[in-house]
Amino acid sequence: MKYIDEYRDGKLARQIAAAIAAEVHPDRSYHLMEFCGGHTHAIFRYGIPDLLPDNVRMVHGPGCPVCVLPVGRIDNAIQLARDQGVTLCTYGDMLRVPGSDRFSLLKAKAQGADIRMVYSSADALQIAQDNPRRTVVFFAIGFETTTPPTAVALKQAQALDLNNFHVFCNHVLTPSAISNILESPQVRELGTVPLDGFIGPAHVSTVIGSRPYEYFAEEYQRPVVIAGFEPLDVLQAIRMLVRQLNEGRAEVENEFSRAVTRDGNLKAQRVVAECFELRRIFEWRGLGMVPYSGLQIKQEFARWDAERYFDIPQLKVSDNKACECGAILRGVKKPQDCKLFGTVCTPENPMGSCMVSSEGACAAYYSYGRYKESA
Ligand code: SF4
Numbered sequence: 068m069k070y071i072d073e074y075r076d077g078k079l080a081r082q083i084a085a086a087i088a089a090e091v092h093p094d095r096s097y098h099l100m101e102f103c104g105g106h107t108h109a110i111f112r113y114g115i116p117d118l119l120p121d122n123v124r125m126v127h128g129p130g131c132p133v134c135v136l137p138v139g140r141i142d143n144a145i146q147l148a149r150d151q152g153v154t155l156c157t158y159g160d161m162l163r164v165p166g167s168d169r170f171s172l173l174k175a176k177a178q179g180a181d182i183r184m185v186y187s188s189a190d191a192l193q194i195a196q197d198n199p200r201r202t203v204v205f206f207a208i209g210f211e212t213t214t215p216p217t218a219v220a221l222k223q224a225q226a227l228d229l230n231n232f233h234v235f236c237n238h239v240l241t242p243s244a245i246s247n248i249l250e251s252p253q254v255r256e257l258g259t260v261p262l263d264g265f266i267g268p269a270h271v272s273t274v275i276g277s278r279p280y281e282y283f284a285e286e287y288q289r290p291v292v293i294a295g296f297e298p299l300d301v302l303q304a305i306r307m308l309v310r311q312l313n314e315g316r317a318e319v320e321n322e323f324s325r326a327v328t329r330d331g332n333l334k335a336q337r338v339v340a341e342c343f344e345l346r347r348i349f350e351w352r353g354l355g356m357v358p359y360s361g362l363q364i365k366q367e368f369a370r371w372d373a374e375r376y377f378d379i380p381q382l383k384v385s386d387n388k389a390c391e392c393g394a395i396l397r398g399v400k401k402p403q404d405c406k407l408f409g410t411v412c413t414p415e416n417p418m419g420s421c422m423v424s425s426e427g428a429c430a431a432y433y434s435y436g437r438y439k440e441s442a
Contacts, residue, residue, distance in 0.1 A: 070325065074297030075113075083302040084118035090309050097123045098261050099308055100398055102245055103268035104131030104426025105296045111435040113298035115305075123305065126398040129244055129353055130268060132209040133160045133424040134396060137350045139382030140237055141166035144206045147235065148172065148180040151377055154198065156191035157206035159184045160424040163417060167384050188220035188234075195224075195232035204233045204373050212270040214238045214362065215335040218342040221368045235373040236364050239349060241271050242279045243360035247351075248397065249287050262398070264308040266301065267293035269323055276331025280319045288317040295323040342368055352386065352420060353396030390419035395428050402429040409433060 091097060101107055107127045110116065116125060129135050145166055148155035155172070162173040162184060176182040181201070185191050188205055195203035207217045217234060224232045245265060267280055272293045280291040290311040294304035304322045311318060321327055342365055349361025364372040373379065386393055390412070391405035402408050402421065412418035414430050421427035425434070 074299040080298055080302055083306055087306050087309055088120050091120050091123055097309055098126055098263050100126040100128045100262050101266040102128035102130040106266055107428050108426050108431050109296050109301055111431040115301055127428040128398055129396040131424050131426040133164055134420040134427045135351045136208055136237055137352045138166055138384040142382050142384060143379050145172055145175050147204055148182050149175050154181040154201045154203045155206055156183045156185045156194055163423050164420045188216045192220045192223055195229055199231060202231050204235050206235050208237045210239060210241050210271050211274045214339050218338045221342045221371055224371045233371050233373040233376050238362045240360050241268055242283055243357055245283060247354050247357045263312055264290040266304050267291045269295050272327040274332050274335050277319050277321050277327055277329050284317050284319050290317045292320045293323050293327050353393040392419040392421045395421050402432040
C-alpha cells in the first residue's frame with residue numbers, strides 16, 4: 068500500500084535505529100515529548116522504545132482529545148442529555164469516559180437518556196434534520212483536526228435555518244497546550260519533566276501547517292519535528308531531533324512533508340475562523356486552566372451554540388484521587404506508576420480517560436504489553 072508499507076519496513080527501521088544510536092552523545096540525555104496520542108499509539112504498537120538507546124526517552128504528551136477533556140465538561144454533557152432531555156450526539160470513545168462518581172454517558176444512556184454515537188458532525192446534523200421534534204446537541208471535542216467539520220456543520224445549520232441543532236463546543240488548540248507544558252505556574256507547581264524537543268502532531272499539522280510551531284521553537288528554544296504516524300516517520304523524527312539537539316539548534320522541521328505544508332489547509336482555516344473565536348481560558352485535564360487554548364462559537368452562530376441556548380454551569384470537578392491521568396498527560400508519570408493500572412483499570416473497565424481511547428497512554432501501554440517493562 069502506497070505510503071504505508073514503505074513506512075513500515077523493518078530493515079529500514081533497524082538502519083535508522085542504528086543511525087540514532089551512532090549519533091546520540093552517551094554523556095547526555097534526550098527527553099523527547101510526542102504531543103499527539105496517535106504517535107503514542109504508534110510508538111508502542113511498533114515497539115519503538117526497544118529500538119532506542121537508553122538515554123533517548125520518549126515522554127507522552129496530552130495530545131489525546133478524549134483524555135484532555137475535564138470531568139466537569141463530561142458532567143455538563145451528561146446533564147444536558149439526562150436533565151434537559153436533549154438528544155446528545157458524540158464520538159464513541161466519549162461515551163465511556165468516566166465523569167463524576169464514575170458515571171458516564173454510556174450509563175446515562177442505559178438509564179434511558181437519548182445519547183447517540185456518531186462518526187461525524189454531519190451525522191449529528193442529519194439526526195437533527197430527521198427528528199424535527201427533538202433538540203439535538205452535538206458534543207464537539209478535539210484538536211484542530213476535528214474543528215473544521217464542526218464549523219461546516221454550524222454553517223449548514225445556518226443555511227438550513229435549523230432550529231433544533233446545537234453544538235456544545237470543546238475544541239482545543241495544540242500550540243497553546245505545548246507552550247503551557249513548558250511554562251505555566253500550575254504545571255511548575257504540579258511537577259514536570261525535562262523536555263528537550265517535541266515530535267509535532269501529524270493530522271493537526273495538515274490543517275494548521277508547520278508555521279505555528281516556529282514561534283514556539285524560537286521562544287522556548289526547543290526543536291520541533293512534525294512527523295507522520297508510521298514507525299519510520301517516528302524514528303526519522305527522533306533522529307532529526309537528536310541531530311538538532313547535538314548541533315544546538317531549535318528549529319521546526321517537517322518530516323511529514325508528504326502531507327504537511329508550512330501554511331496548512333487554508334480553506335479549513337478559513338471556515339474555522341468564520342465560526343469560532345478564542346476563549347480567554349479553558350480547562351484541560353492534567354494541565355488545569357490554560358489561557359487562550361480553546362475555541363468558542365462566534366456571536367453570528369449564537370443560535371446554534373449550546374452554551375448560550377442552555378444553562379450550562381462551569382463545574383470544577385476533581386479527577387478520581389487514585390487516577391494518575393493528570394500526571395501522565397503532563398509527562399510526569401508513566402501508566403505503570405498508577406496503582407490501578409492493569410488491575411482495577413483496564414480498557415474494558417476504564418477508571419480514567421487515558422485508558423478509554425486507543426490514543427490514551429494507559430490504553431497504548433496496556434494493549435501492547437508495555438506493562439511488563441520496569442518503570
Ligand atoms: S491506569 Fe487508569 S486510573 Fe491509572 S492513570 Fe491510567 S486511566 Fe487513570
